[in-house]
Amino acid sequence: MRASQLLLPTVKEDPAGAEAVSHKLMVRAGLVRQLAAGIYVYLPAGWRVMQKIAAIIREEMEAIGCLEMLMPVINPSDIWEESGRWAVIGEELFRFKDRKGADMALAMTHEEVVTWLAAREIRSYRQLPQMWYHIQTKERDEARPRSGILRTREFLMKDSYSLDISHEALEKSYATHIAAYERVFKRCGVDVMMVEGDSGMMGGSVSHEYMAAAEAGEDEIVFCAGCGYAANVDMAVAGEEDEPPVSETSPSSAEGAAAQVNILDEGDIHTPDCRTIDDVARYLGLPTRAFLKSLVVVAEGGELAGRPLMALVRGDHQLGELKLRKALGGEFRLATPEEVLNAQGVEPGYVGPVPTTLPVYADNVLRRGTYVAGANKPHYHRTGVSLDQIPQATFIDLRDARRGDACPKCGRDLDGARVIEVGNIFQLGTKYSEPMGATFLDEDGKEHNIVMGSYGIGLARVAAAAIEQHHDDHGIVWPANIAPFEVHLVLVRASDDTQATLATSLHEELSAAGFDVLFDDRDLSPGVKFKDADLLGCPAHVVVGKRAAEGVVELKERASGERTDVPVGELAVALRELLARS
RNA sequence: CGGGGUGUGGCUCAGCUUGGUAGAGCGCUCGGUUCGGGACCGAGAGGUCGGCGGUUCAAAUCCGCCCACCCCGACCA
Numbered sequence: 053m054r055a056s057q058l059l060l061p062t063v064k065e066d067p068a069g070a071e072a073v074s075h076k077l078m079v080r081a082g083l084v085r086q087l088a089a090g091i092y093v094y095l096p097a098g099w100r101v102m103q104k105i106a107a108i109i110r111e112e113m114e115a116i117g118c119l120e121m122l123m124p125v126i127n128p129s130d131i132w133e134e135s136g137r138w139a140v141i142g143e144e145l146f147r148f149k150d151r152k153g154a155d156m157a158l159a160m161t162h163e164e165v166v167t168w169l170a171a172r173e174i175r176s177y178r179q180l181p182q183m184w185y186h187i188q189t190k191e192r193d194e195a196r197p198r199s200g201i202l203r204t205r206e207f208l209m210k211d212s213y214s215l216d217i218s219h220e221a222l223e224k225s226y227a228t229h230i231a232a233y234e235r236v237f238k239r240c241g242v243d244v245m246m247v248e249g250d251s252g253m254m255g256g257s258v259s260h261e262y263m264a265a266a267e268a269g270e271d272e273i274v275f276c277a278g279c280g281y282a283a284n285v286d287m288a289v290a291g292e293e294d295e296p297p298v299s300e301t302s303p304s305s306a307e308g309a310a311a312q313v314n315i316l317d318e319g320d321i322h323t324p325d326c327r328t329i330d331d332v333a334r335y336l337g338l339p340t341r342a343f344l345k346s347l348v349v350v351a352e353g354g355e356l357a358g359r360p361l362m363a364l365v366r367g368d369h370q371l372g373e374l375k376l377r378k379a380l381g382g383e384f385r386l387a388t389p390e391e392v393l394n395a396q397g398v399e400p401g402y403v404g405p406v407p408t409t410l411p412v413y414a415d416n417v418l419r420r421g422t423y424v425a426g427a428n429k430p431h432y433h434r435t436g437v438s439l440d441q442i443p444q445a446t447f448i449d450l451r452d453a454r455r456g457d458a459c460p461k462c463g464r465d466l467d468g469a470r471v472i473e474v475g476n477i478f479q480l481g482t483k484y485s486e487p488m489g490a491t492f493l494d495e496d497g498k499e500h501n502i503v504m505g506s507y508g509i510g511l512a513r514v515a516a517a518a519i520e521q522h523h524d525d526h527g528i529v530w531p532a533n534i535a536p537f538e539v540h541l542v543l544v545r546a547s548d549d550t551q552a553t554l555a556t557s558l559h560e561e562l563s564a565a566g567f568d569v570l571f572d573d574r575d576l577s578p579g580v581k582f583k584d585a586d587l588l589g590c591p592a593h594v595v596v597g598k599r600a601a602e603g604v605v606e607l608k609e610r611a612s613g614e615r616t617d618v619p620v621g622e623l624a625v626a627l628r629e630l631l632a633r634s
Numbered sequence: 635c636g637g638g639g640u641g642u643g644g645c646u647c648a649g650c651u652u653g654g655u656a657g658a659g660c661g662c663u664c665g666g667u668u669c670g671g672g673a674c675c676g677a678g679a680g681g682u683c684g685g686c687g688g689u690u691c692a693a694a695u696c697c698g699c700c701c702a703c704c705c706c707g708a709c710c711a
Contacts, residue, residue, distance in 0.1 A: 064660065064672065065646045069704040089703065137711090144710065161711045195635080195709050203710090211711090270710095385708095476711080508711075544670060579671040586671090597670060606670090 055572040059096050062584050072268035074516035075200025077528050081587045090197025090205035097536040104534045105511050106187050108239045109210045112232045118183040118212050123165040125189055129155035131164040134488045146191050158191035163484050166213040170502055171490040177217050185212030199268050201512040214505040222479055222503045229477055229507045241531020242517045247273050247282040250374055258479040263471035266520035271473055274466040276459035286374040288453035289460035297421025298342040315342055318436030320427045327401030329367040332433055343367030344425035346403045348392045353382015360387055360395040364414040369451040379448050402426040404434055405442050412442055415450035472517045475509040528589030529611050532634035537570035540590040544597035546575040555596040565624050591634040592627055
């Protein structure tokens with residue numbers, strides 16, 4: 053490919069509003085352009101990266117016997133009604149009517165189509181197991197697209213589905229996918245951790261997420277360097293900490309320096325206009341971990357549906373919303389100020405559990421210690437609050453885990469990281485096959501629901517994660533397997549016949565030898581071409597310049613910046629070596 | 635959906651407070667000089683200042699409504 057004929061619109065300046073490194077570099081290197089919020093055009097070089105990732109995925113899917121097909125993006129509403137998701141999913145599902153007025157949806161994932169297909173084509177246990185996949189556009193009307201191509205409303209996903217006769221058989225398909233996914237991410241040069249996930253709207257029980265560490269990531273995980281435990285912060289079991297409650301440490305720290313309070317004494321103290329934990333903590337000169345965070349929420353599902361209740365976590369902890377949702381057996385929301393006033397007789401900011409008639413869910417760490425909480429009267433907080441005083445309290449793991457917590461498996465301190473979710477896998481079980489009637493007959497002629505699994509990889513997220521993990525001040529440093537080109541051949545002076553002739557023949561020879569070459573034959577000043585080459589980040593740069601007459605070119609490894617002069621006769625060998633280690 | 639912000643040549647932005655002639659850098663076109671790390675000189679092209687309405691002798695600038703995009707939050711197979 054000649055650069056003079058390629059649409060590769062590199063730009064010097066970062067796009068306005070871009071924060072993520074991958075976003076800036078993908079735009080600057082001429083890989084993508086934004087059409088609308090969360091909707092992108094993949095330019096030729098960007099599309100080559102996507103195609104290379106797709107090729108790796110295809111190889112690994114084929115290797116485990118997964119069959120490629122193509123399922124439509126436009127779906128009739130019927131199958132979504134059958135699965136139950138037409139009603140469950142909100143505005144995230146793009147919906148429209150066709151000319152006849154029939155309800156249609158743009159598929160955000162393809163469980164429905166797969167199950168519909170299985171329901172009509174699979175009849176016997178003899179046809180199972182099956183694994184199907186496609187690489188297809190997904191449409192989701194995200195409330196808030198962001199971070200470049202990390203969260204978009206339209207994106208390419210490889211999604212595969214396993215169909216099995218039993219849960220044991222599903223476990224095998226699941227394990228097979230895990231092995232394939234490890235190879236995919238390794239070959240793409242993206243470092244990932246597999247963590248326990250929440251199955252969310254996908255349903256089913258077991259799920260895992262593939263997380264690539266990156267500053268731009270939207271998720272947060274904790275992981276243990278000792279035993280390998282890793283989980284999303286909202287899933288991880290929040291272990292005990294080494295530090296005892298403030299109330300059990302020395303008297304000096306149990307006393308607020310500024311207000312001279314002793315948190316062991318039961319009583320109300322005046323805390324004018326201190327509505328947040330931070331306010332009170334500063335006002336009283338106590339650490340935030342000496343406080344109780346009392347949140348009034350309203351259950352929207354489960355046994356307590358419609359009723360207000362109180363959730364308690366320590367002042368420096370974050371309420372684990374997923375954990376509360378699980379404990380309640382349904383959704384919940386924060387109570388409005390009016391609801392708080394009705395339920396607790398005080399406005400938010402001064403709410404506390406002593407006294408309260410509401411059901412109380414408290415985090416495990418609060419079994420111990422004495423705390424400062426809202427006093428249930430405006431501008432007052434209450435000291436000497438311990439959970440012994442609240443007999444109706446149910447203790448559960450109610451907070452998000454965080455760095456520094458003890459590993460629930462081995463007790464070591466957990467590490468934390470921001471991550472990009474590049475893939476996920478779910479054991480769906482019969483969540484879709486049952487309502488949609490996807491069944492098979494076993495050896496005894498008995499009918500059973502097909503046991504399903506689903507497995508996704510976001511191709512653009514893999515590309516973005518690769519950039520997040522491999523870049524420098526000059527631009528992208530692509531892993532060789534997914535680089536838009538393997539070799540970036542730079543002709544320094546297009547007007548120099550010797551250089552031009554050598555470069556042109558190298559372009560032909562290297563291409564014929566199987567290298568994927570971008571030949572920068574543009575008649576531009578050398579600086580521009582070098583900058584573009586670094587920005588684009590192909591693993592090997594071959595520079596045809598001053599020593600062209602001697603048949604010597606310069607080989608530069610993008611990753612290390614290391615340059616060596618190489619006689620053209622030895623170039624192919626040197627290139628193979630270089631690419632093998634990128 | 636709540637909070638905040640931005641919309642001005644292709645790109646990144648200034649100008650708006652205090653109304654009166656639309657600007658810069660980059661990019662682009664032409665000519666010339668340069669040529670191993672985003673060269674230089676000269677000459678050009680290119681803008682209904684997001685849209686609609688209002689105030690005014692006069693609106694990029696002030697006011698109202700709408701739209702789009704960005705950020706934080708809620709939400710999120």
